[in-house]
Amino acid sequence: MTAVFDHLWLRGLFGDDEAAAIWAPHRQFAHMLAFEAAYTRALGAVGKAHPDAAEMVAKTIEGFKPDIADLRTGTAFDGVPIPALIDQLRRAAGNNGKIVHTGATSQDVIDTALSLALREFNLLVDRRISNITEALTQLIEQFGENALMGQTRMQAALPISVADRLRTWLDPLNDHQKRLRAIKPQVELLQLGGPVGNRTSMAPHGDAIAAHMASELKLANPSNCWHTKRDGLADYASIMSLITGSLGKMGQDVCLMAQHGVDEVALVSGGQSSAMPHKKNPILAELLVALARFNATQLSGMHHALVHEQERSGAAWMLEWMTLPQMAMVTARSLSAAHHLVETITSVGCLAAAQAAS
């Protein structure tokens, strides 16, 4: 539990229960089973397996309880949990075991499970962006006409309105929501290529199997597999970092506005100091800055993972596993922290600026 998202007490600050549920191993496992069940049914539908046997096996898969310790050992040895999982599933399927997974490859399962997680996660992000934009819109309605001193290059410039400042927080969020909606078909999509990505292992039914599966799993059905084409994921990671970056700008602004002597924003509460009870620290605003810089750093890793050699790069793929989920956790937390921060703002504006403006 070194990760701040899961840490015994740090998760109070960095954690996000709703996002954690989406990225939980048990949920990932359910997505992997969903792949295998859909694949089995598709084999039945195209005649690669007897439809009744396929349906029976699919039901077995859907109700399957894994031996997690065996998956862990298998992952240590194989680099992926799938060979161990397939062994378990085939034993469970008994005489029909050979239907399971035949013609597919580990990456088909793991990447499709990721797509299913991203579909759930995108709903969370979209909804949270809406929540913040509503809260900011209300804040503008309430305090927008107040004066504020416009600050450029960290120096007082000319008076502006609170609405002027707050719209620079609001506008990018609307754009990010559009970006998120536009990218969904590029990341909520079936992965199906077979061992070397060209579906020959499922010939001549590869495309038909893919169509069946995409329909059952409610995922987009790309014309080719994307085993080594990771630009959709890297682009998605960029959107995550754009979101946390824009919220980081808001956090930095709030830190500056909340400075003693500046007092342009009042917060209903702030963190307590162990040594100085008089202080009210703008914890959530600082958190937004930290999360922005964290994601800005991680994004580089996702782009290095684009150099994905030949038909499958173990190294580049592992780098994605290490990076993307934590970027998602950070994004979710940034959104919830930003929303909470906006809600704790009890006033915005600056009398001195108002006087200067009048």
Add this chain to the structure above:
Amino acid sequence: MTAVFDHLWLRGLFGDDEAAAIWAPHRQFAHMLAFEAAYTRALGAVGKAHPDAAEMVAKTIEGFKPDIADLRTGTAFDGVPIPALIDQLRRAAGNNGKIVHTGATSQDVIDTALSLALREFNLLVDRRISNITEALTQLIEQFGENALMGQTRMQAALPISVADRLRTWLDPLNDHQKRLRAIKPQVELLQLGGPVGNRTSMAPHGDAIAAHMASELKLANPSNCWHTKRDGLADYASIMSLITGSLGKMGQDVCLMAQHGVDEVALVSGGQSSAMPHKKNPILAELLVALARFNATQLSGMHHALVHEQERSGAAWMLEWMTLPQMAMVTARSLSAAHHLVETITSVGCLAAAQAAS
């Protein structure tokens, strides 16, 4: 001349004349003058200045020859060249000097000049992507049916066709071209906000001035200024890195295919070793990998620059200036190197794989 793009001999490898011309200071200067001329004419059009005087000043601006040393000194002192430039322009404009720039701010000029550079650069990138996709399509036509050993996790897997491999190089480029065309309105756009970004310095004609200028400069006209809203640029940088990342994957593949004893690709030529004349080094393929990793690294800097405090962050803005142009240079060079590399491929395929496949 520490930068590889401009270096006396390294630019033979890393440089790109066409891209360098787009990003050249003199071209940037022309864009800054274009802003000032358009701004002056717009002031005339909305009645903030006499139309004839405005037109006369605009013509003076368009023909203006700067004192570069003075701009350099001014940049050292002010952090931007604009105050020095405005002094020069006002002197040139004589009695009408006060029309020049009044109501605008340095960032309006510099960011709009960037937009004009990006418009030119986007044409170059778009055209070069088309060139590579055509060359790859021809390569597929010529050698696509040859066999190749599919390699997963750097181990021989199962035979595939050359077309299977080459399509993983081609497909992402088509997507990048779509991304580039989609993002144009978000980066080829007017910047106009005035000192603190809310156009009050041009009131009540701010929006009208913007409309005039966008029309004259042929840029998109956003409803608000984007002084601190940098997600368009960060997203654009991500597309640059997606392009170089995909070409880096191609480069890495070619390096692996060109290994002695593997011999899956033949190149018409390769670099010479100072010590081993028998060697043919796959220089351009290696270059693609290096450029991919360079841009993947830089991208992080552009995302850190999203934390752009208050109405203008000097620090975040400078970080963009240091980062974005070199990402563009790297992207341009990656595209030209990839095209050249594809053209030097004289055969692709592997007899052993063909035998294994048969």
Add this chain to the structure above:
Amino acid sequence: MTAVFDHLWLRGLFGDDEAAAIWAPHRQFAHMLAFEAAYTRALGAVGKAHPDAAEMVAKTIEGFKPDIADLRTGTAFDGVPIPALIDQLRRAAGNNGKIVHTGATSQDVIDTALSLALREFNLLVDRRISNITEALTQLIEQFGENALMGQTRMQAALPISVADRLRTWLDPLNDHQKRLRAIKPQVELLQLGGPVGNRTSMAPHGDAIAAHMASELKLANPSNCWHTKRDGLADYASIMSLITGSLGKMGQDVCLMAQHGVDEVALVSGGQSSAMPHKKNPILAELLVALARFNATQLSGMHHALVHEQERSGAAWMLEWMTLPQMAMVTARSLSAAHHLVETITSVGCLAAAQAAS
């Protein structure tokens, strides 16, 4: 459990039990109690508290069982667990409660706890480097005189010996061990500054308290606090990344040597493919590459955290918490994976190179 180190099955590949124990929250908690106990005793020793009362309180602290849920809630509110912890400890200390922590600050506790963790972790890293260098030395003894084809720019160059190649794996590790030993006094050190870092809250006994504590905790005693001086940690992170980078080079080499048709290294086993039972994937070698690139990416975050404003930056400090522990976990795993990989090598060398050399 999104982090690969703790993940239900991925920790089979990425996890490291021994390192996880060092970085476990309960161990961190023990370190925080060690700070508070030592601080209390030091207050007694310098006469800021009655020695008997101080000793009694210190014993209470050492045996204290925390209310973790309360720490988590406190962290959410205060940004650090210390205010909640101090409340708990003071209640436990009863009438002597006010001795606890008085004059110290949250950062003193958290940073010193980190130093104590790093001291344990450095022993692990040092020992593991020795293990690998021994294993590599044995490998050189066993196979060092075999021939190998020297490869430059991914092209066959001239024959070398196996020892030539393996020494490029071994040499940097020896240097890293020296670096690690040299940096210990810069990271295994007491943090004690009080609320604003100048020890005035402990005046006139600040330096004496520090000396007592450093002696009891067996940490170096710097002349000033390092609340905002984070170069020791950033430099340490660099050493972690140097280690994983060098092991990544070894991993990349093994991947290339293990290629089918190249066959310069034989491994006793490799990962299994779910689709191709004939394959033996060099999982651990790929893992080393992924871990190297991960740490190379994270390092940037640790250096951004150097911009640590004023007397304490919440944002920069949080960024460290998110980054350094996972860099340590990756380093530990890279060392264990590299050791395991070296042990599974059953032969190194290349007959063709031997023939070419003869």
Add this chain to the structure above:
Amino acid sequence: MTAVFDHLWLRGLFGDDEAAAIWAPHRQFAHMLAFEAAYTRALGAVGKAHPDAAEMVAKTIEGFKPDIADLRTGTAFDGVPIPALIDQLRRAAGNNGKIVHTGATSQDVIDTALSLALREFNLLVDRRISNITEALTQLIEQFGENALMGQTRMQAALPISVADRLRTWLDPLNDHQKRLRAIKPQVELLQLGGPVGNRTSMAPHGDAIAAHMASELKLANPSNCWHTKRDGLADYASIMSLITGSLGKMGQDVCLMAQHGVDEVALVSGGQSSAMPHKKNPILAELLVALARFNATQLSGMHHALVHEQERSGAAWMLEWMTLPQMAMVTARSLSAAHHLVETITSVGCLAAAQAAS
């Protein structure tokens, strides 16, 4: 001239003439000739060439004027300028031409030339650190007893002295100077390995040649070549980023102290706004923050370049060329800007804090 260091007017802000001279191509070229001359003399000394012929050739090399266009063309083709350079030198050496470079490799020349540049650069960095520490020491003498409000988490905490704050700027610089002096033998060192790094091309005189050359060039003489052992350079890059990071902290502090209404620091001058003549922008302080974040980003690239496959990685090496010189330029400029900034400080302190403290 896209790079800010060389840009027509941006170099007024980002450029550094003294550092630029050290990293100038013509200076690099002189270093490459120094390598070749020393190598030739060493061949003479060990009996690989007639001493008189060797000396004559060495003198020819030292006075050689290159055909730069040919070097550029050669670099484009070979990936390095050395084959073209050797051709030019051999023609110049006439009948003794074959002495030139025989047994050495391109990387020996380029890396040794880098070492020679770093030796010059280290003198500059060391001297500039001394300059800043002196200026800061004077500032502490002058204003150190003034009061300042200590700020933690961007909130007023308790009064401190100006000396307390300024020592957090000064202390790390002293440490960086020690680091720089300690690392010199790891980066100011001869590179000599021959084509595949094991000096067999110079057998049996490889070590003797190296000893001669190290002595003539006044570089450390490592026992092995470091063609693929790049940890010295990556560690050096880390020190560069530590320096700019610490100066970035100082810059961020000055930005915050110079805020209107905070007014804890007075600067003799600041940048001018094109729109607001009343403003005095803390340009140099902002610059320090931007340079810190730039280097923190670049550092990641240098660590990715540690994954340097086999006996020479073209890709990893190129990545170094793109990254290290600009990190050096940024470091030099950060040092000069910080020095200048400190010199423009006319007062530090805060009356309100003094009153609060009394």
